[in-house]
């Protein structure tokens with residue numbers, strides 16, 4: 001029989017698919033790594049499995065224990081999937097900015113969800129990370145996964161995502177593009193690809209235009225789960241431990257409108273239903289690709305599925321409320337610029 005014993009056996013090994021239409025006019029090849037193929041729905045399954053394994057080995061998480069995390073949704077989905085398969089409880093602090101589909105997914109996996117206000121400074125006790133820390137202290141047998149500081153986060157991508165891409169492209173990859181949330185994906189994958197290629201692979205961050213990671217002013221933006229937003233009352237900008245800025249060679253800075261339009265184009269023109277941060281990543285890859293030649297091979301990582309954003313990115317009414325409505329009769333081909 002060709003079968004698996006657990007959904008955890010299905011984490012990783014995601015496909016690379018060539019982008020053919022949105023790339024019109026580019027000389028280089030662009031391949032998308034489809035992380036929505038993971039059983040919990042996104043790239044975060046990789047780090048969830050790795051962080052839980054590590055916590056079990058170190059005795060931090062024991063039978064009957066509770067997994068606690070501050071998450072915009074996908075790390076929660078990964079952890080909740082692992083928890084369901086292994087018999088743990090889960091409690092997540094999630095910012096109200098996250099789509100309602102993400103909250104529904106967490107609840108569907110049996111997790112408890114505490115929705116936290118999005119506009120409060122990090123030192124406010126209601127802040128999403130402060131809430132997670134408090135819950136972990138209050139709940140007996142709780143373990144805080146702490147993806148922003150957990151070395152297993154970038155390490156999971158160094159051990160799995162990077163080697164997969166290297167093998168899938170037979171070492172022909174020249175550029176890797178990804179968004180930066182905790183930074184785990186770009187740090188771990190980028191580090192592996194640089195080492196494997198002897199420094200030949202260029203690592204490019206695709207960042208919301210306003211994000212502090214790429215020098216933005218930190219004002220709020222719409223795309224979820226990536227970039228770094230600066231609250232006016234925050235004492236300082238501190239990069240997460242999971243992010244090593246030295247791995248990133250350069251950034252492409254993408255306005256919300258271009259990210260969301262690119263996500264919609266991926267669905268309509270490529271048949272790839274992916275999320276808003278995938279739109280940012282592909283928009284970055286397209287900008288980068290405009291300056292590349294036929295020998296270049298770009299891999300862009302698409303973290304999750306568009307199913308999680310049907311009420312937002314793919315909802316015309318929501319887009320209009322944000323002042324980002326597509327002009328009536330606009331061709332989805334997006335021949336116009338950003």
Ligand code: PMP
Nearest residue numbers: 074181182183184185225277303
């Ligand atoms: N896109 C989505 C949809 C995500 O959930 C995340 C992680 N929160 C990212 C991008 C960024 O990945 P990382 O945290 O590894 O930088």
